[in-house]
Amino acid sequence: MTRVLLFGRLSDIAGWRERRFDPTPARLSALKALIAKDDRGLGEALDGPGVRAAVDKALVRGDVSLAGAAEVAFLPPMSGG
Amino acid sequence: MTRVLLFGRLSDIAGWRERRFDPTPARLSALKALIAKDDRGLGEALDGPGVRAAVDKALVRGDVSLAGAAEVAFLPPMSGG
Amino acid sequence: MIRLLDQPFDPGAELNRFCAGRTETGAVASFTGIARGEAGQATALELEAYPGFTEAQIDEIAQAAVTRFGLQDFLILHRVGRIAPGEAIVFVATASAHRRAAFEACDHLMDYLKSRAPFWKKEHGPGGERWVEPTARDLADAARWD
Amino acid sequence: MIRLLDQPFDPGAELNRFCAGRTETGAVASFTGIARGEAGQATALELEAYPGFTEAQIDEIAQAAVTRFGLQDFLILHRVGRIAPGEAIVFVATASAHRRAAFEACDHLMDYLKSRAPFWKKEHGPGGERWVEPTARDLADAARWD
Numbered sequence: 001m002t003r004v005l006l007f008g009r010l011s012d013i014a015g016w017r018e019r020r021f022d023p024t025p026a027r028l029s030a031l032k033a034l035i036a037k038d039d040r041g042l043g044e045a046l047d048g049p050g051v052r053a054a055v056d057k058a059l060v061r062g063d064v065s066l067a068g069a070a071e072v073a074f075l076p077p078m079s080g081g
Numbered sequence: 082m083t084r085v086l087l088f089g090r091l092s093d094i095a096g097w098r099e100r101r102f103d104p105t106p107a108r109l110s111a112l113k114a115l116i117a118k119d120d121r122g123l124g125e126a127l128d129g130p131g132v133r134a135a136v137d138k139a140l141v142r143g144d145v146s147l148a149g150a151a152e153v154a155f156l157p158p159m160s161g162g
Numbered sequence: 163m164i165r166l167l168d169q170p171f172d173p174g175a176e177l178n179r180f181c182a183g184r185t186e187t188g189a190v191a192s193f194t195g196i197a198r199g200e201a202g203q204a205t206a207l208e209l210e211a212y213p214g215f216t217e218a219q220i221d222e223i224a225q226a227a228v229t230r231f232g233l234q235d236f237l238i239l240h241r242v243g244r245i246a247p248g249e250a251i252v253f254v255a256t257a258s259a260h261r262r263a264a265f266e267a268c269d270h271l272m273d274y275l276k277s278r279a280p281f282w283k284k285e286h287g288p289g290g291e292r293w294v295e296p297t298a299r300d301l302a303d304a305a306r307w308d
Numbered sequence: 309m310i311r312l313l314d315q316p317f318d319p320g321a322e323l324n325r326f327c328a329g330r331t332e333t334g335a336v337a338s339f340t341g342i343a344r345g346e347a348g349q350a351t352a353l354e355l356e357a358y359p360g361f362t363e364a365q366i367d368e369i370a371q372a373a374v375t376r377f378g379l380q381d382f383l384i385l386h387r388v389g390r391i392a393p394g395e396a397i398v399f400v401a402t403a404s405a406h407r408r409a410a411f412e413a414c415d416h417l418m419d420y421l422k423s424r425a426p427f428w429k430k431e432h433g434p435g436g437e438r439w440v441e442p443t444a445r446d447l448a449d450a451a452r453w454d
Contacts, residue, residue, distance in 0.1 A: 007210055008282030009293040050295075057215040073212060077295045079276065079283045088356055089428030090439040131441075138361040154358060158441045160422065160429045173327060174320030177340070181319060185345040185393040191414075192338045193407065194323070199331040248331040261339065261422075262449065265415045268337075272407055303408065 002066060004031070005073040010051070014042045028053060029063040031072060050077035083147060085112070086154040091132070095123045109134060110144045112153060131158035163236070164217050164224065168243045173253045180237050180255045187234055191264035192255040193272050199247030200287070207245040208284040208291075216280040223274050231267040233258050238271065240281065270307050277304040309382075310363050310370065314389045319399045326383050326401045333380055337410035338401040339418050345393030346433070353391040354430040354437075362426040369420050377413040379404050384417065386427065416453050423450040 001022040011017040025031040036043020045051070053060050054073040066072065082103040092098040106112040117124020126132070134141050135154040147153065173194045181190050197207050224236055235257040245251055252275060256267040275281075277296035285294050296304075319340045327336050343353050370382055381403040391397055398421060402413040421427075423442035431440050442450075 005212070007212060007280075008284075012293075054212075054215060057212075057218065073215065075212070075280060076282065076293075078278055078280050079294050079296045079300070086358070088358060088426075089430075093439075135358075135361060138358075138364065154361065156358070156426060157428065157439075159424060159426050160440050160442045160446070172324065174322070174324035176320070177323050177338070178318065178320035181340055181342060181396070183394065184342055186347070187342050188344045190340040190342065192323070192340070193411070194327055194336040194338070195407070196327060196330055196333050196336065198334045198405070201332070248329065250327070259344070260445075261341070261418055262445075265339070265411070265418075269411050272411075276407075299406075299408075 002031075002069050003071045004035075005071065007073065008076040008078075010042070010045055010074050010076050013045050014039060024066050024069060026067070027063055027065055028055070028060070028072070031066060045076075046074055048076075051075065083112075083150050084152045085116075086152065088154065089157040089159075091123070091126055091155050091157050094126050095120060105147050105150060107148070108144055108146055109136070109141070109153070112147060126157075127155055129157070132156065164220050164238045164240075166211050166213065166217065166240055166242050168241070170249050171239055171241070171253070173250050176237065176239060176253055177255060180235070180257070184234075184257060186259070187257045188259045189261040189264040190255055190257050191261070191268040192253065193268050194250050195252040195272070197245045197247050197249050197251055203287045203289075204247060204285050205288065206247075206286040207251065208286065209240075209242045209245060209251065210282040210284075211240070211242045212280050219280050220275070223279075224271060227256075227267045227270055231256075231258065231263040231270070233263060233267050236267070236271070238275070240275065240279075242281075273300070273304040273307060276300045310366050310384045310386075312357050312359065312363065312386055312388050314387070316395050317385055317387070317399070319396050322383065322385060322399055323401060326381070326403070330380075330403060332405070333403045334405045335407040335410040336401055336403050337407070337414040338399065339414050340396050341398040341418070343391045343393050343395050343397055349433045349435075350393060350431050351434065352393075352432040353397065354432065355386075355388045355391060355397065356428040356430075357386070357388045358426050365426050366421070369425075370417060373402075373413045373416055377402075377404065377409040377416070379409060379413050382413070382417070384421070386421065386425075388427075419446070419450040419453060422446045 002024040083105040239253040258264040277300040283294040385399040404410040423446040429440040
């Protein structure tokens with residue numbers, strides 16, 4: 001089981017901020033495919049420009065393994081201050 | 082009559098901060114000569130690097146007339162903050 | 163130190179606390195970011211963070227700034243949640259022996275916070291709401307330090 | 309606004325007063341200069357100004373900075389008289405719609421105050437007293453804006 005978190009406009013697009021996936025998909029690409037199957041608009045947004053992923057609060061690049069991952073977050077372009 | 086003000090290290094060198102000169106010397110050079118006659122060290126300091134003069138609170142350059150001047154100030158290099 | 167705050171805070175009190183007892187500091191630069199009303203076009207900002215991740219990411223950049231600029235200390239406060247025009251959104255203070263380091267580090271940390279730190283900002287207005295992303299200027303400002 | 313003060317002041321209260329009611333400002337940069345003890349080598353600073361002349365000279369530079377950087381407002385406070393280590397000597401705050409202008413104007417005004425504004429500074433220490441003049445760094449910093 002892994003928890004998926006959406007931030008910024010991604011949660012507006014999805015209509016949710018947090019969802020559990022059980023069992024945990026093997027890889028990030030598999031998680032994204034699962035999400036896209038359910039919601040094509042969200043799937044496209046996750047691959048949009050500047051969207052990054054964090055696994056257990058660490059930024060990742062590319063298609064990483066999700067073995068043992070408790071939390072996956074999708075982060076659209078950031079803007080503070 | 083004109084009031085002469087010294088600031089910073091100039092007043093330490095002179096041993097005074099304010100002195101009246103009556104009658105007012107005709108020009109800045111005449112005032113400086115008068116001061117130097119009385120105190121050679123101070124006279125040299127007034128011609129030292131970075132020392133500026135203000136007449137009636139306006140900075141002046143070169144040998145200006147002191148006609149009507151109520152106040153002449155000698156300002157060594159400045160340092161605030 | 164970094165703190166995310168879900169309630170209004172007092173920048174002046176924070177500045178005084180930050181300056182207190184500093185007999186070898188010399189220079190404290192600070193920046194206070196205030197929510198603009200945009201002449202009625204922005205009725206509120208809504209700031210979202212990723213608790214734990216956001217602080218850790220900022221701390222990594224701030225620790226690097228301590229080394230790079232020779233800072234003695236820093237303080238970063240950032241609001242999350244709903245913010246009204248005129249309220250402080252962010253407060254950054256930096257302490258160093260001389261002013262150049264304090265100014266540059268404060269400037270650098272603000273550029274980072276505006277365009278790269280993990281916050282997401284929504285602007286609410288009479289015409290609805292919109293997500294705000296870094297401007298071209300924000301991105302160019304941040305790139306100055308790379 | 310420019311004020312010379314012969315007693316300690318409260319930078320935090322000044323910052324809050326300066327920020328109050330600013331719903332269109334966005335950015336307030338500030339700098340607080342604090343007297344350093346130099347590990348016991350500086351027991352006090354003594355700051356001298358030329359009242360009337362000093363404020364007028366600073367105001368001329370500050371008004372030019374308003375135009376040059378597009379400032380909405382500024383505040384400059386400067387101590388005169390005897391100042392103990394840890395006390396604030398100078399406080400500069402600048403307000404603008406966006407942060408770059410506020411930072412640059414604050415930095416510029418501090419460079420001016422450190423090397424060209426009409427103040428004279430004496431450092432008192434266990435070994436006696438000495439007049440402090442701008443360092444080579446101070447002069448180079450100020451020349452950046454010429």
